Amino acid sequence: MSGAPLVQYRIAHPGIALPPIEARLYEYILAGNGLFVRGERRELSVLLPVASFETRGLATLEPHVELRVPPVPQSVLLTCLDQARRVRDPHGFLVESLFHLWVDERGKWHMEIPEQVQESASVQPLDDSPSSSYARALLELHSHAELPPQFSSADDGDEVGFRVYAVLGHVSKIPKLKVRVGLYGYRWEIHAREIFELPDEIYDAKEIEEATDLRWLR
Secondary structure (H helix, E strand, O other), X not given: OOOOOOEEEEEOOOOOOOOOOOOOOEEEEXXXXXXXXXXXXXXXXXXXXXXXXXXXXXXXXXXXXXXXXXXEOHHHHHHHHHHXXXXXXXXXXXXXXXXXXXXXXXXXXXXXXXXXXXXXXXEEEOOOOOOOHHXXXXXXXXXXXXXXXXXXXXXXXXXXXXXXXXXXXXXXXXXXXXXXXXXXXXXXXXXXXXXXXXXXXXXXXXXXXXXXXXXHHO
């Protein structure tokens, strides 16, 4: 794909399947129900919504995320949780922790803890060079210590690659995990179970939010 464009533009015609992705970064797709963006890498294929509107005569599309490797094992996630519960500042308060997860050619997940600057409400890796764990990562996970697992405006500014992003909150009480896919600045929240094998002690934050919404509708 060395001669392929960085970005491609397509139209979703009724009865005609979308062709394989040619763009090196991503493709915009105009559909009957809005504008979408799609991209793929060895481990992941995504179709994400950008804007919702009607365009008569075009095919409708549904967002999707296809993980092309096995889900993150429970053991890896529990190791991250254990580490997130341990690291504290000089006053004894929990600080945020950052983890980089990547998958080798055999489909095995690896977790690396990069050198990082950790504070109570932020965490930053010290190395984002091409040879770093940041560059290898398919998934970035960071903890929010005792706070809820919500993506902040700072997270929005930092998470501009093509990968999966996750935040682990309430780590000392009832740990909850929130997950989204990012495609060069476009983001879409998904269920944690689409990416992780969840252990019993870690809850899917999106599932909890949806269950709460349903209770209010009754």
